[in-house]
Amino acid sequence: MNVALIGCGAIASAYADGLAACPALALTCCADLDADNAAALADRYGLTPYTDAGALLAAEDVDLVINLTIHTAHAAVTRICLEAGCHVVSEKPLAMTADEAQSLVTLAEEQGCVLACAPISGWADAQQMAGRLVRDGHIGPVRTATATGNFGRTTEWHPAPQPFLEIGPLYDGAVYPLTVLTTLFGPVERVRTADAALLLDEHAHNGRSFRVDTPDHVTAVLEMADGPLVHLTASAYVPHRTRHFSSLELHGDAGSLYLDDCGNFDGDTDAPLLQVARLGRPYRPFPLPRPPHPLRYASLAVDAARAAERGAAPLASARQAAHVVATLTAVETSADAGGGRPVERCGFDRPEQLPWTQDPFPHPDAHPLAVRGGFAADDRPRSSAPTGGSLSRSHLDPAPTSPPRRRGSQPEAALPSLPPIGFGCSRYRGGSTYVDLGNAMADALATGIRLFDTAELYGTDAELGALLTDGCGLPRERLFIVGKVWNTNHRPDHLRTAAEASLKRLGLEAFDAFLLHNPTAWRHQGPLGDLSRLSHEEATARTFPTTAAGDPARADVDLAETWAAMEGLVEDGRARHLGVCNVDADGLADLCSLSGRTPELVQVECHPYRHPTALIEAAHARGIRVMAHSPLSAPGLLEDETLRQIADRHDVSTAQVVLRWNVEQGIVPIPSSTNPDHVHANADVFSFSLSDEDRTAIDALHRPDFSR
Ligand SMILES: NC(=O)c1ccc[n+]([C@@H]2O[C@H](COP(=O)([O-])OP(=O)(O)OC[C@H]3O[C@@H](n4cnc5c(N)ncnc54)[C@H](OP(=O)(O)O)[C@@H]3O)[C@@H](O)[C@H]2O)c1
Secondary structure: OEEEEEOOOOOHHHHHHHHHOOOOOEEEEEEOOOHHHHHHHHHHHOOEEEOOHHHHHHHOOOOEEEEOOOHHHHHHHHHHHHHOOOEEEEOOOOOOOHHHHHHHHHHHHHHOOOEEEOOOHHHOHHHHHHHHHHHOOOOOOEEEEEEEEEOOOHHHHOOOOHHHHHHOOOOOOOHHHHHHHHHHHOOEEEEEEEEEEOOOOEEEEOOEEEEOOOOOEEEEEEEEOOOOEEEEEEEOOOOOOOOOOEOEEEEEOOEEEEEOEOOOOOOOOOOOOEEEEEOOOOOEEOOOOOOOOOOOOOHHHHHHHHHHHHOOOOOOEHHHHHHHHHHHHHHHHHHHHOOOOOOOOOOOOOOOOOHHHHOOOOOHHHOOOOOOOOOOOOOOOOOOOOOOOOOOHHHOOOOOEOOOOOOOOOOOOOOOOEOOOEEEOOOEOOOOOEOOOHHHHHHHHHHOOOEEEOOHHHOOHHHHHHHHHOOOOOOHHHOEEEEEEOHHHOOHHHHHHHHHHHHHHHOOOOEEEEEEOOOOOEOOOOOOOOHHHOOHHHHHHHHOOEOOOOOEOEOOOOHHHHHHHHHHHHHOOOEEEEEEEOOOHHHHHHHHHOOOOOOOEEEEEOEOOEOOHHHHHHHHHOOOEEEEEOOOOOOOHHHOHHHHHHHHHHOOOHHHHHHHHHHHOOOEEOOOOOOHHHHHHHHOOOOOOOOHHHHHHHHOOOOOOOOO
16 A cells, blocks of 8 residues: 655654554655655655645555644645545544534545544553453443643644644643543533633743743533543643643542553553552552553554455544544533633632741641640650651651660761651662663652762762752752762862762752762772763773772772862862761771761661661761661562561561661661652651561561671
8 A cells, every 4th residue: 555644744754664664555755835844754764755735646646645734734635635535544633623524524435535533542552451441340330530631831842833832732632531531431422611721822942932822721521421521621831741641530439540641552651551549549550461562653554554455444533533523622612602600709818828838848746737636735746756656758858867866975966957768869770780760769759758869870860960950849958969979080180070070960069968989999980971871781891990800990099088089079068968888887987087077977788687787886976877778679688577577567568667677777778769659658667666576576687697
């Protein structure tokens, strides 16, 4: 079958790439009003270019046309292709009015041509699985749904945003959830109510500014003939990276179901595409086929070609697409008709500022409505220790931790305000594996984690920096960022360069704590700023220099000299506190004996199998805070039977027991995880406390000879 592409814009090459993998469909020619666009696509795929669709249809022997023109041109281009006797695949929407869409369906039938319309996503794995769960009654009869098509400010993500701004979010973003809804439940019966607003009349990005006249935020309530009452929002104002981009949430008598992205058709995403919650239970990701069934943009052409061959309707049928357009037109008409009513104020005014709006993160028990068994004005928290069982996860941020106070002359910790738990930003997972931590760092931040452990070795500081600067919305002083200089950069000039380069990648002026990754110096290997782009093997070769005998290649750099350079960073405002990793009690004492600043933080491997008691006691005795790295990854630890029994008693996971055990010693664990459930659970260790019996059992797990 010969195929032509009409419209050679941003999406055309995705279609062309897919067609190249499909021998039954031969892409031969293309057209675009912009001659450069047409020529560029033609050059790349060996096609004959045209600037006029009519000329292409007259000159070429085309069986199937893929219409990728701008939204408002879809109907006219589809019409001339059908009139020329071609099968047509149209990008969405099929047309801009219900009448236009219906007339195309009729024309295709009269001409005996197949007419298919994007999106194909209703037939993708997650959407189909959702349909099966609904059909099988997994969540009971579905009575209400929330659907979003929030494609956000097009100026942020599309090279040619104008056509999107002209048509508004309804005829683009809303098409995805409506296509899935109608695939699952059939037609919409009526629009109960609708409203359209223009929230921002100018969208700007990178110095370009676009006027907007079409409503950029539309809401509607739709009644389906045989399905739920749907609350639909389509917005070009709500950013597309928010929680609800193209989402669909169904609520049934027995549970709920959440589709994260109705437009996803290739399964290529880190977020769980489908989640299901039994009534009253939390959402859980629902497993989908791995690898996913590979749908591509060109799958629409395959669908149309198969339909033509079999004399059947395509899956992505024009009738459904026309019905979606009819729904959009009805929403528009309903919104235009208005129906707003003023509302009586009843003497109600905006409340006075609540305490937390003045001091955003007070201690939990300072809340005037905290329930602690009494209402006495001087009611005090049950325990001033932040490790008490009454605290909740949201108190990660406010409740600083301190090392346990003992009788005697223990000095005050120099770092009293460390958050109780942090997030480890190393992407290394043993063997030769690196993981992607982008989403996990964002999850950690969203969960309330404020301490991030970075290092130039980890290659993740630019990603964290983007997260922190790109709207984490927190003032800098709410965050605690730890950095580390790698062993190959101990010489003072290298150390300074390394610290400044890390700060630059993080977008920060200063580290809250800057640590020596190890007290020993290795041979300099040049700057390490490009580690994020290297494979594990390449990065290892760069960062672990060896001698001919295979031993670490040491460098002759005196620790005192290195430490003086660290102190220089504090003096210049590039680090607020200093520390060291991977020392024992003697190593810490050596460092403390150097003149100048003593370390205020020591980071070591610490978990129930490896408890460096001497070091911890020595550190706490000097007022030095201890941070536990690799708290969860000791082989067998999370499956340990003793920990399992304790976890079961508290109805938590073994990981939570281990983290809680650290926190109760005033040690700050910095677990890492790529799993959103784990990230949340790791932050949630404040709703239980270990008994003396638990602690004794955990302490007994220590193995003096433990090594990885
Ligand atoms: N200073 C140093 O020399 C040094 C050395 C090593 C590490 N560190 C620091 O310590 C941080 C943490 O150490 P690490 O990266 O070795 O990892 P870790 O935190 O000890 O363990 C991570 C592993 O545990 C799993 N995990 C996490 N939470 C879990 C949970 N709740 N339930 C079950 N499994 C869970 C993770 O899998 P999922 O992803 O599937 O959750 C991952 O495989 C590093 O990121 C780094 O910042 C410092």
